[in-house]
Amino acid sequence: KQEVTQIPAALSVPEGENLVLNCSFTDSAIYNLQWFRQDPGKGLTSLLLIQSSQREQTSGRLNASLDKSSGRSTLYIAASQPGDSATYLCAAPSNTGNQFYFGTGTSLTVIP
Amino acid sequence: KAGVTQTPRYLIKTRGQQVTLSCSPISGHRSVSWYQQTPGQGLQFLFEYFSETQRNKGNFPGRFSGRQFSNSRSEMNVSTLELGDSALYLCASSLASDNTEAFFGQGTRLTVV
Numbered sequence: 720k721q722e723v724t725q726i727p728a729a730l731s732v733p734e735g736e737n738l739v740l741n742c743s744f745t746d747s748a749i750y751n752l753q754w755f756r757q758d759p760g761k762g763l764t765s766l767l768l769i770q771s772s773q774r775e776q777t778s779g780r781l782n783a784s785l786d787k788s789s790g791r792s793t794l795y796i797a798a799s800q801p802g803d804s805a806t807y808l809c810a811a812p813s814n815t816g817n818q819f820y821f822g823t824g825t826s827l828t829v830i831p
Numbered sequence: 832k833a834g835v836t837q838t839p840r841y842l843i844k845t846r847g848q849q850v851t852l853s854c855s856p857i858s859g860h861r862s863v864s865w866y867q868q869t870p871g872q873g874l875q876f877l878f879e880y881f882s883e884t885q886r887n888k889g890n891f892p893g894r895f896s897g898r899q900f901s902n903s904r905s906e907m908n909v910s911t912l913e914l915g916d917s918a919l920y921l922c923a924s925s926l927a928s929d930n931t932e933a934f935f936g937q938g939t940r941l942t943v944v
Binding site: 753755760761762763764765768808810813817818819820821822823824 | 835837864866873874876879881886887919921923925932933934935936937938
């Protein structure tokens, strides 16, 4: 069974700082890995999907990398803003269908 | 393009009752998955439907069931509600295969009293 771990559990940074969120997974036979953002009491917003054949994916100030051999993915946020404050979740799929295994998330607070 | 729509957004039910939640996926998406999110357990997979067939099922008791209709809309039902069923229930929609991006709805917040 896939196990996904995210560190740190919580992070507080001043506005403008660059930061890295970490995600590790135990089963490297994944099709893809997806990063999500969740605001309190809300659903999940898809940020980036990295296919297994890719090493990086970028969207605006966000950059996600995937290293299957080491079982790691990172989400890099450049020039953080207070609006980036949320919980960030990574999810790795099972190899039998659209079942995702989620990490417990990193709660990010960006201080103005 | 409309996103994933879940109804209702909030529900309060009494222990022992049953509840039905609804999820309308993005137009053209044929896979619908359901997840339960609680502070203690995080996000846990309930089941996935593809073309009206349950393809995967998580480790939940038989009180949790679901179905998918020919238009890809899905419902999940929880019978004999327990206090521990209080959670945010999230639905995810995917285009088709195992290698596609998942999009989530806003969730249904169920409170069992």
